[in-house]
Amino acid sequence: MQTTHSPLILAHHTVHCVTFEPDTFHEHDLLWLPHHAQLAHAGRKRKAEHLAGRIAAVYALREQGHKNVPGMGEQRQPLWPEGLSGSISHCATRALAVVSHQPVGVDIEEIMTPQTAGELCSSFVDNEEERVLRSSALPFPLALTLAFSARESVFKALSQWALPLPGFASAKVTALTTTQLTLRLSPLFSPNFAYHEANVYWKQHQDTVITLFPHLASGS
Secondary structure (H helix, E strand, O other), X not given: OOEEEEEEEEOOEEEEEEEEOHHHOOHHHHHHOOOHHHHOOOOHHHHHHHHHHHHHHHHHHHOOOOOOOOEEOOOOOEEOOOOOEEEEEEEOOEEEEEXXXXXXXXXXXXXXXXXXXXXXXXXXXXXXXXXXXXXXXXOHHHHHHHHHHHHHXXXXXXXXXXXXXXXXXXXXXEEEOOOEEEEEEOOXXXXXXXXXXXXXXXXXXXXXXXXXXXXXXXXX
16 A cells, blocks of 8 residues: 655654555555454454554654564554554544554544534533634634544543543543643543543644644643
8 A cells, every 4th residue: 555654743742644545555554564354344444544554653753663564452452562652643634643652542534624623512511512613713714613623632542541432522522722722521421530630632634623632731
C-alpha cells in the first residue's frame, strides 16, 4: 500500500501522520503485521485503515527506541511496550499515531458540514455546551466537531480507568479557544477523575481537525 509519512507537532508531542491510498492496498500487505491473522475476517477498508495506523505507530515508536509493530488486544486495542502509552486514529485516507510515557489520546475527524452539525448537535452537546461552542470565535460546525473529537481523545487516553460506556454526558465542554478545548469530567466518566478538567489541544489540518489530550489538570 502506498503511504506518505509527515510528522506534526501538537502540545509538544510529535504526531505521526500517514496518508495512504486505499486503492493500492493488497491482502499480502497485512503479512507485515504480526497479528495479521486477527484481521482475516475484516473488510478491505478496515484492513487498509488498520495497516496505515500501525505504520504511523511504528514511526512513533522509533522515537522511543522501539522497532516492533504494536499488537492487538482482546478489545482490539493497540498493545504498547511496557512503560509507554500510545494512541492511534484514522479518518478517510489519513492515520495518526502518538506515543508518550504518560497516558495520551489522539483523534482525527472530518469537519462536519453545517447540515450535519445541525442534525447532530443535540446528540453531542447539551444546551449549556452549545452556548459555549457558539460563543467561541469558531464556525459552529468546526466547534461541534472539536467537541466530539476532544472527547474521543480523552476517552482513548483514560479508557482503562473509565466506567464502561461513559457517554458524551460524562465529559462537558466548558471552554473553547483557537488552540484548546476544556472538558470537565463527571462521576459518570470515572469517580477517580470526577470534576477534573481535561485540556485538549487541537489544530485544523486541511478538511479535518486533530485533537490531542496529553494530561489532566487539577480537580476542583
